[in-house]
Amino acid sequence: MAGSDNGALGTTFKTVRILQAVSLIAIVGMAAYFISQMVSNNNAPSDVIVGTLSVTCIAVLYCAITYILYIDNILPFLITTGMDSMLLIALVVVAVVVGKPLSYLNCRVIGSSSVSQSTYQLGLELKKSFSKEGSQVRYSNWIGASKVTCYEMKAIWGLSIALCVLFAFSAICSVCLWRRSKAVAPKSRVPALNRKSPRKLINHEGMASGNESIPIDDGYADGSDDSLSRMSIASSIYQYRLENGRSYHAYRDGQYWAPNDKQARSNEVNSHHAFLLTLNDKLLLAPIHKPKRALDVGCGVGIWTIDFAEAHPNTAVIGTDLSPIQPDTRPPNLNFEIDDCCSDWVYPNDHFDYIHIRQLYGSVADWPKFYRQCYDHLAPGGYIEQAEVNPAPKSDDGSVTPGGPFDECGKLAVRAGESFGKSLMVEEFMHDEIARAGFTDVVRVRFKWPIGAWSNDARLKELGRWVLIHWYEGLEGWVLRFFTKHMGVSGHLITPQTTRKGLPKMLLFTIANDS
Secondary structure, three states, X not given: OEOOOOHHHHHHHHHHHHHHHHHHHXXXXXXXXXXXXXXXXXXXXXXXXXXXXXXXXXXHHHXXXXXXXXXXXXXOHHHHHHHHHHHHHHHHHHHHXXXXXXXXXXXXXXXXXXXXXXXXXXXXXXXXXXXXXOOOOOHHHHOOOOHHHHHHHHHHHHHHHHHHHHHHHHHHHHHHHXXXXXXXXXXXXXXXXXXXXXXXXXXXXXXXXXXXOOXXXXXXXXXXXXXXXXXXXXXXXXXXXXXXXXXXXXXXXXXXXXXXXXXXXXXXXXXXXXXXHHOOOOOOOOOOOOOOEEEEEOOOOOHHHHHHHHHOOOOEEEEEEOOOOOOOOOOOOEEEEEOOOOOOOOOOOOOEEEEXXXXXXXXXXXXXXXXXXXXXXXXXXXXXXXXXXXXXXXXXXXXXXXXXXXXXXXXXXXXXXXXXXXXXXXXXXXXXXXXXXOOXXXXXXXXXXOOOOOEOOHHHHHHHHHHHHHHXXXXXXXXXXXXHHHOOOOHHHEEEEEEOOOOOOEEEEEEOOOO
């Protein structure tokens, strides 16, 4: 499937369709007039003229339907290519059969008479000519015929030839558009928040919601899971800062805590897949309908942004981030911009129909200001949707005990955010802050992420594997800058280790005293 916003190729397709429809309507009008005149003179019209009228009527309807389907983003281009090719063949037949006898006519030597009589004479003569292969129109039978009628009949022939060219061209355009649009997007997660119009969201079946316990697989053995096997900008922003063997963004240096190197980018793909599993392969929860403009704040490598742009080819999509780590290959309706979402936004007010935010925890110091900017730049009736992960692990069965490693992890996350000046616990207060910014019908949807494949629910088990991979590959990058630059710990004192006690296998860090 494909949409109507396909740049010059899409504009060409629509223009050709309009030209086809106009030409076909002209043929329908002239052919119908000739047939009516012959019938009024008690003469059976030629089968060729009747066939021409039938084909062109069907073609007009076909052009109208495909144009509407294209505008509504539901046109199957591959089928359209086949239909255009069939109509091309039919029009070639019409152009050849009708054109053969007409090619002998010299309308300038024909006299004039009443339109009705000349049409009848022309139709009668052509009927005789059509039935005799190789016959020529005898001008002696055209005495008194109308030049206008002769030219009109020749116009049908000329338009048939023009339509052959147009349908050949539209068939080629359809193939190109199909190849361009065949990679339609998958999939993601989160609570959707509406600005002006009331909407409701529901939990998706197959996942444990925030109020449900995750079913446990009694056969899960610690260490038995094998799912961890590998599954124009200023040049200065590419001069990444290197710290503790990891690279970080250069633009607005120090404003964000996570690395942007290959390991971090790879782990963002793991996180994206975990969100897709959470939402049953959906990219979002907001009930948006044909948004004109969308913004993805803090897009990272742009994997969600690209999926969204491909799924909404009629939407102008912008993805912003501090790091230029997005791919060069992208949908034509998508632009990436290097920008700091905490600065004053340069977009017009009421500009976006949808704003997407995911995993922006620890990135914003002034959340009320941030949400006010979202509100000001979101069009009435638009949606803001934010997905955040709480970095403090919790359990349904009390296995996360006070003083344990996961409890300490949560406490460290709180301390890290405080030392950095940007809270990591935004998931706990974003609902209230969004409502205070002026948004209406704010909806919170919570999901649980198991760490490891210990659930006996197949989908949660798969999700747990991906979340565990996400922790294994991400934890070092999550703590290094916080600990070394804001909590006074030397990098060489942070040692990765693996534990096989308690909850699922987890990569933890020993922080030694520097004394």
